Amino acid sequence: MSDKTLTLDQFRTLRKDTWWKEPLMVVLVLGGFAIYATWAALQNAHYYVAPYLSPFYSPCIAENCTHVSVPLVGSWWNLSPAFLILWIPGGFRATCYYYRKAYYRSFFLSPPACAVRDASKSYSGETRFPFLLQNLHRYFFYLSILILAFLWWDTVLAFQFPDGFGMGLGTVVILVNAILLTLFSLSCNSCRHVCGGYVDSFHSAPTRYKVWGFISRLNGRHMEYAWVSLIWVALTDLYVRLLSMGVIQDLRFF
């Protein structure tokens, strides 16, 4: 039996439905996002047009930024400032419990779907490098909350036009982005554990019980928030980019 036949054999399943559609969609959307985000970060241009800052470059912490949020990194940094920041939301999503399931199935075929055989013959779980790094998820969550605070600050600034207070379509795009990323972050399993973990009895911690209940309800929709916020954050960058390039005009409401 050839190696090729052996590989095809590994996908033999009794399932008759289109189980392969979901992993294929994940490859297309997640793969497409990764390519777009890398391309946008490499551009090092068209990420700011007053008063809008692309979330891929926020907070902009290098002196070489078009719009500096906090000047933390000196002029020695001459690469795209996006690379100073993107590893945080990138690490947060890469170590997310939901995304792990999605990309293990789609990219590693491990397993591609329920009742479909694993592509790999061996299984070591997350006990070896680099998968051991998945344990850092909680720390990425803490860092992401910091990034989120800057994104909300950018949202406030998105109302401050050069000619004064106002609101444009870009303001709405940036506001929706901050809301979706907040829902994604708050619905995180680590957030749920931070709010409700380490408590022996909720009876003596009624406030934490309420917060935990609220986060748990959000947690039930974590998958939806993960996808919608992922797509919206890319669209937000695209909107700012096209505005900055002069391809489109912002719609100003007042």
Ligand code: FES
């Ligand atoms: S962001 Fe998905 S589980 Fe934390």
